[in-house]
């Protein structure tokens with residue numbers, strides 16, 4: 616990335632001025648004391664204390680100029696038989712963490728986020744997978760009251776709503792209950808999220824939803840063939856319905872990497888992971904712009920703390936200004952950059968929540 620001194624200070628000022636919104640991180644799961652989901656060598660840390668471990672905590676988000684963070688709340692698969700119970704435990708953890716710090720507050724709508732501008736981090740609740748609904752819409756009402764504003768319909772597995780992306784054998788999309796969940800999200804003001812769903816599930820959701828649909832943390836399949844990514848037709852369809860795509864910083868969703876070989880210690884694959892940088896993230900944004908024709912439906916969905924490895928230059932949440940520098944270097948206008956950093960997602964939060 617080549618930037619003049621002037622461009623660099625312009626980028627930093629622009630980053631500071633912008634309302635930065637990240638639509639997906641796993642910081643709750645990564646810091647939950649009894650989490651069944653262990654990534655890397657994560658030592659014990661909390662959400663409200665600064666750590667050099669993992670990617671996200673409240674101090675590092677504020678350091679990185681993030682204004683609003685959607686934190687995923689996830690039921691680890693071993694807890695699926697008691698999913699609502701487990702989700703209440705995870706939510707209880709988050710609400711306690713929020714209470715411990717005056718640098719963060721729970722937000723439920725656009726005005727809450729704007730009121731926090733420059734004062735504290737806006738904590739928005741997202742669910743990654745609808746397992747905690749079991750098959751009862753009344754639970755969705757309860758979760759909405761607690762603060763749920765983004766529902767990722769599935770994680771990788773099948774649930775009562777739809778099939779997840781690793782559940783390919785059944786070739787399934789949205790269930791009848793799933794269509795009801797989408798409609799109830801529309802009614803309550805919860806953003807419907809298709810990251811992690813099967814291809815058929817994505818098309819079914821676009822059909823069932825009366826409101827725009829988002830893919831909170833997915834990239835372009837044209838550049839990286841992982842099934843978690845979106846085809847050009849999907850990108851176009853999400854944008855045409857007024858929805859959003861959050862660009863993801865995880866190497867596996869940015870470049871084609873052979874997992875089996877990587878796990879076996881293959882040096883070539885390790886080098887590929889190492890070669891993924893903030894520039895690769897912007898390559899995916901460039902492609903989305905090419906497909907959509909403008910930047911209005913693109914935002915951020917870091918996936919911080921979801922996977923141990925992350926694009927170089929975005930090593931943790933405090934490094935977020937590097938992304939703005941990369942956008943400036945790539946020639947995006949101030950207006951476009953502010954939109955991608957958060958303005959575009961805020962427009963949708965204002966409309967839906």
Ligand SMILES: [Zn+2]
Nearest residue numbers: 743811832921
């Ligand atoms: Zn995810």
